[in-house]
Amino acid sequence: MTGFRINLSYLAFMLHRCSGLALVCFLPFHFLVLGLGLEDAAALDEMLVFTQQPLVKFGEWVLVVLFSLHLLLGLRVLVMEWAPWPHQGGLRSGWVILAGLIALALGWLFLDGVIS
C-alpha cells in the first residue's frame, strides 16, 4: 500500500478480498474430504490422520483466522451500507482493528483446543 492507500478501510478491503479468495480455494478441498466420508470410510480416516500433521494444523489455524476476518469485515461492510453514518468519518475504521483482534482471539482459542 502506498501514498493515498494508507488507510484502515483500504486494509479492510484487501483483507476481505484476499481472505475470500483463500476461502474459495479451500472450499473444493473441504467438500472433497466430506465426500470421502460418504464414499470411502477408510480414505476419510486416512485423511483425518493426515490432518493431524503440524503443517496442516497450522493451515487450519490460518483458515480459522481468515474465516473469522472475512465474516467480521463482511459485517462491517453491511453496517456501513445499511446503518446511518454517525458523522463524515463513519467508515468504522476502528472496527477493522477490532475485527483483527477478534479473529486472532478465535485463532488462539482454536490453538488452545477450545474449538477445533
Next chain:
Amino acid sequence: MPHLTVRIWRGADEGEYQSFSVPMRENQTVLDVVSEVQRSQDQSLSYRFACRVGVCGSCAMMVNGKPRWTCRTHIRSLKSGVVTIAPLRNMPRIKDLVTDMSGFIDKWGKAGNVFESERDRRDAPVAVDPSSPRRKAADAAIECINCGVCHAACDVVSWNDSYLGPAALNRAWSLVNDERHSRKKETMAAAMGDGGCGNCHSQGNCMAACPIGLSPTRSIAGLKKMSLMSLLGGSDV
C-alpha cells in the same frame, strides 16, 4: 540557503521525471515550487492553477504519490528533502503536469448529474427544510468543487473504465436528495446502472484524500441502500 530536490514528470503518457533544485523557503507550497521551476528554470513546463488559495481545485496533482491540492500542501508538511510531482492519476496525460479531464467530466453527465427543475421564475421557490434528513444528506455532499482528487485516489476507477467514480456518484447523491431536482428517478437509474454505485468497494481512499473532508464513500453507501430499496419497492425517489 538549503535546496530542495524536485522531481517533476515531463512528457505525456510516455515520459520521465526531471530533477530540479529549488531554494527551500520558510513558507512554500508545492505550487510555489512548481511555479518557481517554470519561471526560473524551464519555461516549457506545463501545469494548471488558478486561484492559488484552495478555492478552485485546478492545481491538483500527485505529490509524493498522493493526490493533493498543491496550493494547500506546504513543502514543510511533506517532511522530505525530495518531492516527486506527477499529473493526477486515472486521467490521460496531455503534457507534463496537465491531464485531460474530459473523461472525468463526461462521467458526471453519465451519472445523471444535470440539475433540472420543473419550475421557472414565475413559480414560487420550493420550500426547503434545512433540518430534514434529505436536505442534511444533500448538504453533506454538496460542497464538491470537482477537483478530481478523489477520482485519482480511487483504485476501482483505475481497474474499471466504466466506473463513474466517487465525485460523479457523490454529486448524484446530492441531487437525489434535492427537493428541487425534478429528474430524481433518471439520476437514480444512472447512479445504480452499469458503472454505478454497485462497483464501489468502500476502500475509503476518496474520503482520505478529499481536501475538504467530504465523504463520497458515505454518499455511495447511501445510493446503494436507496437502489436496493427501490428494487424492493420501498424508495420514494
